[in-house]
């Protein structure tokens with residue numbers, strides 16, 4: 001799978017660019033604040049329909065303009081796709097695939113899978129559960145577009161339920177109205193919980209292997225999905241139990257004006273040699289775990305769709321030590337990679353690869369001849 005080219009109009013600091021990419025390795029060099037991450041953001045947006053940096057499309061449109069456009073051509077050995085996004089400050093965005101407009105997120109299957117590595121990924125280990133849930137949600141959506149649709153629906157219904165909980169505080173009679181939401185929430189929530197559980201099982205198997213290699217068998221990784229909805233043997237049982245949990249907690253929920261249990265409160269726990277990484281892991285152990293997770297995500301996507309995703313390395317390649325870099329570049333043979341850096345990249349490990357080098361300066365991209 002590879003992105004053949006990109007066209008950007010009024011996208012952040014890019015007014016009008018058109019660039020063709022190398023099928024294998026693309027290196028972008030530029031000083032701070034020139035547009036490196038913006039370019040990767042645009043590519044990623046064509047995969048999932050939204051930014052990895054913000055939920056507000058408005059922020060993406062150039063400060064001085066009202067509309068922005070991204071267009072990319074994707075090629076795999078099975079299909080070619082032309083994905084277009086049109087953003088407008090006043091209206092919701094339009095997504096077109098091969099010129100056909102997508103009206104429903106459920107139908108959003110852009111045919112482009114992307115995995116981003118960025119310095120922010122450390123948050124995945126260090127910060128609160130929010131970061132880990134978005135990692136889960138983004139990763140699973142790449143494999144199952146319907147999951148993304150379920151997450152959006154879950155959040156919508158949760159929002160409505162929480163509003164109703166607040167009005168129940170003033171008028172207890174409204175409690176009976178919660179039933180409608182609880183039936184829907186336990187149904188959609190169950191599919192989310194089960195899907196995440198399955199994903200983490202697979203992820204763990206794969207991560208264990210990668211982590212062993214990266215640490216030369218010195219560290220033993222363990223991870224588990226921490227859910228406040230119990231995982232039972234059938235979907236129906238989980239759903240029933242979930243519904244009962246909502247009912248049991250209703251007084252607490254009303255008192256707090258919010259739904260206290262459900263997948264929006266779940267987490268992933270990581271342990272190295274029996275100790276939780278978030279609390280006891282060294283900086284180096286945390287970095288290695290992040291690299292393990294990301295590489296594993298790459299593998300899972302490859303297994304699922306039989307082709308490697310496109311990999312975006314924002315400012316991380318230069319930071320890796322030799323061992324890690326060698327391990328990472330083994331993957332590069334078979335995939336398209338975008339690497340950004342502020343200084344010339346040490347290309348020792350990728351010397352023999354097919355690659356193009358570009359310079360980014362103030363929203364313009366120049367290919368090195």
Ligand SMILES: Nc1ncnc2c1ncn2[C@@H]1O[C@H](COP(=O)(O)OP(=O)(O)OP(=O)(O)O)[C@@H](O)[C@H]1O
Nearest residue numbers: 012013032033034035036037038059060061062063
């Ligand atoms: N909506 C927008 N309109 C115009 N410019 C914008 C918009 N949003 C962000 N920018 C500008 O884009 C510039 C480049 O951002 P980007 O994050 O791509 O930099 P970078 O090259 O990755 O830098 P660094 O090396 O510091 O990470 C910034 O100067 C920022 O002000």
Ligand SMILES: [Mg+2]
Nearest residue numbers: 036037038315
């Ligand atoms: Mg950047």
